[in-house]
Amino acid sequence: MARTALVAGNWKMNFDHFQATYFMQKLAWLLRDAHYDFDDAEIAIMPPFTSIRSVQVLVESENMKIKIGAQNVSEMSGGAFTGDVSAEMLEKLGCSYTIIGHSERRKYHPEDDVNLVDKVRATLAAGMQPILCVGESFEERRQGIELTYATNQVADVTRDLSAGQARRMLVAYEPVWAIGRGASATPQDAQDAAAAIRRHFAQAFDEDVANDVRILYGGSVKAANAMDLMAGPDVDGFLIGGASLDPEEFSKIARIVALAARRRRKQ
Numbered sequence: 001m002a003r004t005a006l007v008a009g010n011w012k013m014n015f016d017h018f019q020a021t022y023f024m025q026k027l028a029w030l031l032r033d034a035h036y037d038f039d040d041a042e043i044a045i046m047p048p049f050t051s052i053r054s055v056q057v058l059v060e061s062e063n064m065k066i067k068i069g070a071q072n073v074s075e076m077s078g079g080a081f082t083g084d085v086s087a088e089m090l091e092k093l094g095c096s097y098t099i100i101g102h103s104e105r106r107k108y109h110p111e112d113d114v115n116l117v118d119k120v121r122a123t124l125a126a127g128m129q130p131i132l133c134v135g136e137s138f139e140e141r142r143q144g145i146e147l148t149y150a151t152n153q154v155a156d157v158t159r160d161l162s163a164g165q166a167r168r169m170l171v172a173y174e175p176v177w178a179i180g181r182g183a184s185a186t187p188q189d190a191q192d193a194a195a196a197i198r199r200h201f202a203q204a205f206d207e208d209v210a211n212d213v214r215i216l217y218g219g220s221v222k223a224a225n226a227m228d229l230m231a232g233p234d235v236d237g238f239l240i241g242g243a244s245l246d247p248e249e250f251s252k253i254a255r256i257v258a259l260a261a262r263r264r265r266k267q
């Protein structure tokens, strides 16, 4: 069965809950006006923790099929962990996804593979799906080791999962040098990395798992490059930062991904 494309907006540390509500109202209007079909491509919004409830209320009141994700999750299940938010709390708020190991968190917070493995497990145990972010910096790309680097990052976090757990993973290939820069990776770069990651799942688990895992591209995605980046058959959608803060641009990207996914299904 074909994988469902996903257009995920990672707001990072932007928008208070008033702005989040305004954004969601506008997005709902734009999608309705465009007769957006959520069966073509799923849409997910990853707000800061403080806006998740506001987004959820809007999604429910507007009766939209938009999914919600969190930008991080605690590896702990609860208790005396000041500042942490558990997977169970996020699931109760209506979250379907958690972003795990985003390069900005790896850079600014002490997150190592052990934390990431536990975050993946906590997410899966709560019935949500983890979106594991991987991707090389400019240095690894210069050395020509970008594919090994990304697949090793995947292996480090997923090696002890069961096949049943692994098939519920999503991976976002986000080359660090392409994030927030205006210039994305080329469609071929995105496809090569997505194919290498899928091959890794086939070797580490089996073909069925590899066929189920959704692999997103992230790094300066916008409406102008979305169709080209969706050309690779292993690219199942996007994790979008900057362009997800503009409802018009974001809904345009979603419509492009939906169209690309429709075409892909007909092939």
Ligand SMILES: O=C[C@H](O)COP(=O)(O)O
Pocket (backbone or CB within 6 Å): 010, 102, 174, 178, 179, 180, 181, 182, 218, 219, 220, 221, 239, 240, 241, 242, 243
């Ligand atoms: O999570 C999203 C990525 O960091 C991409 O951000 P960007 O679209 O602003 O380059």
